[in-house]
Amino acid sequence: MGVRRSYLSKVEVMHLLGVTVFGMWRLARKYEKFPQPDKQPSSPFNRDNQEPEEVWDATAVYSWAAETAELAHRGAVLRRPVPVSRAAGHWLGYRDTPLGPALDWRTDIGVIRVVHSGDVETASDVASAIAASGNQEGVVTVCALYGDMGLGGPALVAADTAHPAIEYEAGWDKVTAYTGQVMPWWPDALRLPSLIREWKPGAQPSTVETPANDNEKILRQAAANTSFEVTSRAAATDMANGIRNNRSDNTSHEIEIFCKEGYGKTPNQVIPGAVPDVSHHPLPCGEDRKALRAGWLGIAPHTHPDAVAALEVAVGRHPELLPFGAVTEIPVQQGAISDRWTHRLTMCDPTAAHAVLAQEAKVEAFFVDPLTDMPVLRSSGSGNKKVWRFYAPLSLPANGAELASVVLHHTVWATTSDGYVHPAPCTPAEHLWWGDGWGDRPTEAAAVVDQLLADLGATVNLRQHWDAPKGLTALFNEEHHEGTELSRATLLHARMTPPRTR
Template sequence: MGVNSSYLSKSEVQAVLGVNAFGLWRLTRKYDDFPQPTEPPEQLSLLGDRKEPEEVWDGTRLYRWAARTLEFSHRGAVLLRPLPDDLPPGRWGGYRDTSRGPAQDWHTALGTIRFVHSDKRKTATDVATALAQAGNPDDVRTVCALYGDVGITGPALVAAEVAHPRIEYEAEWGDVAALAGQDLPWWPERLRLPELIRAWKPGSPAAVVEVPAHTNEMILRRVAHAAVFDVTSHLAVTDMANSIRNNRTDNIQNESETFAGAGPHETPNRIVAAAVPDTSHHPLRTGGDRTVLESGWHKLALSNHPDAVAALEVAIGREPDLLPYGAVTEVPASSGTVIERWARRLTMCDPTAAHAVLARGDTVDSFFLDPFTDMPVLRTAREGRTPTWRFYAPLSLPAGGAELASVVLHHTVWITTSDGQVHPAPCGPSEHLWWGDGWGDRPSEAAAVIDTLLDDLGATVNMREHWKAPKGLTALLNEDHKHGTELTRAALLHARMTPPRAR
């Protein structure tokens, strides 16, 4: 996406403009707006071995300048030159395959334009370069590709000439349409399929296309049809798969409205909608009973089936609140610390899908379960490094009539209780708990958790308004406490009721 940067040496500038060294010297004095030489980024990093880097010119700036300067317009960017008043209409030249995706050829008064329907970076340069290296058998003059954004007259374009394929520049959709003599076809990104572009010709109606399934949707549909999982898990994955499909269809419709809709001043862009999504069954049903969905995902998390692992990875990335797990947390397996005290109570177990997702592909020597919170835990075994405990933070703590006794700060926030237990502090899946100087940020998340647990050890913490945590608690946690620091209940209560001192 975007215009590829290119830099031209002095001899290359002379070749583009058709001048000798004296002619280039003359241009710098004749035209006040002539582009000044610069230093390319790659040369700036090599100055240690060179006293002065070679002068170079920004190829895009030079090519634009030439196109808009009467003396050199015939040497500049083709699609930036003034269009002739008596412009004859172009004609469609059919479909072409390229190394960077599907393309359409348009034979115009300024030569053949090859339009590649891709917004990947360097598309125009790569296709133009391939043509130049092959001797340009189709006599293409300019290659256009999609920029990935909206321009003034339609989708923004990137262009490169076969004569100078390294130099890319932005072009206007409306100018290419004027040269073609007709509105140009456009496909939404997810419907930009070679078979559709290959079948299009002027006058073709918009193809009605089933939205291609995303990989995540296919994973969930596979689980939904697997007899090994129960009905609640089927309902859970189907609900999420339908949501993914609905979102993709909505996004295509929004993209079409953005790119193929009216331009500035409500002037229609010169665009033919070449494909539209099939909405005959849109939207699919979603928003099932939350309790059922959570139950279904919890059962998948406890499964040891490979498809359950794949589905759980989708859920954690898309809607982690459906799972009974908080944020992923890592702490070193340190002896003589609060961490060791907590780890002594863990029970070894066979890995579940939740463990497999938690492992993230790392080598693991043992899998565990926290019997007090039911949180999956594992211990990584990285060669040459201290073993690490990795676990999901609990969403809440078991109360049982106990209260918060102290907070211990050791790589995360730990809660000790009046009945002698120690727990990782509860935390939502999208939050993290920390302390110390945050370079302007404040550890209000940890302060909000502690504030809630001081009143009710078993409460589920609402982190949505963590910035409203007591200022005194936030100020206490903003200090750079050493690992292992223990803050007693009395100290926490005192901080909660004491406004921080003004600095």
């Protein structure tokens, strides 16, 4: 979250500060730090204006006024000096707002409402709604969470009901100076209306189970689906447990950061409203990677919607557990090397793997590569140009054959000594390319070819692709034309020959 940007015209600045044209002129000369005007931000609807109007950053003017004795009463409420003599605030209880749960405090300056939400423009939107409804409760300012840590506690964004369109950053310590008491703060995963509604001053933090997010719910539902094999259900459970462990750890870490005791002799006036229940933490996960891969291999060919949803989560969280390499897209082009591959594809009904691969594409037909089991689809790309989209394999069937050559056509293609053509294998997080990378080098392609030269059936490993043979890297760094074929002899020669220094 951040502070909403808004601008004031000269007339609006004069109204805010309660000055005339002469008064505005005087302030600009009397105070060196008086905010300077800026140009009206450009707008596509304002192209005919030759000279943009001068405007002032509303937050800068409002904050400057609060810190200037002469105009403090017209400035941001929570940027004004706090009176030395003031009465302790009184907690008024919980409030529902359309943008999140809130707690109110009555103070010497009026009611301060703290909305426990970090969404953009929350403070301004809530303050605007209060002002528009007549402000019967006497709310003077609305605070929302900035999402960062300030010197005296969690940082806040404030908007005063007198000028709700102007947001500014406020200090937690400034708010607690008015409330006169420690205020609660909830970590993101536990920032629930039900928990905030139950809080009362002096209460100990609630110990609650970290609620499942949408991804965990999807995986738990898949794990309960008896149409999946036991290994697949176990794999879904394992990933769900990992998500829960991460969320519990992150929640505890958030509390450590945002509920610090403070700096120096002044303690922060903040306590956690709730803490995660870690009595069963951590849940078991990630113990047998081989079994997990087998479980996800069983989910990929399913057609149940739970399989699609679970696979979508897995692709974003742990793609290395899935039986697929990088998503690759090439144009449908007659006479290209890819034709030799697409002719062997088998048309099929879509599986969960196809559905995740397709995303929003307009799919014409679904296929599978019978030699690698990789899902493939043909769709209409941008401009209705037909494209092939597929997962690169992680390894190739060898059957005693060896790499005969590679062909460069939108990706790297491998031809084998027994007459087959395959998309070159590639891990999920990488991609295969060639040519001058403006300082980068195509070490991924070089590393894959290096491994295939040694063993056509190798499961490629690109964790240290930058260590690929320098000669191969130099070869792929050249600007080869689409369709260029590099023979096995050429590849072997490059692998053993260091590039020439210039």
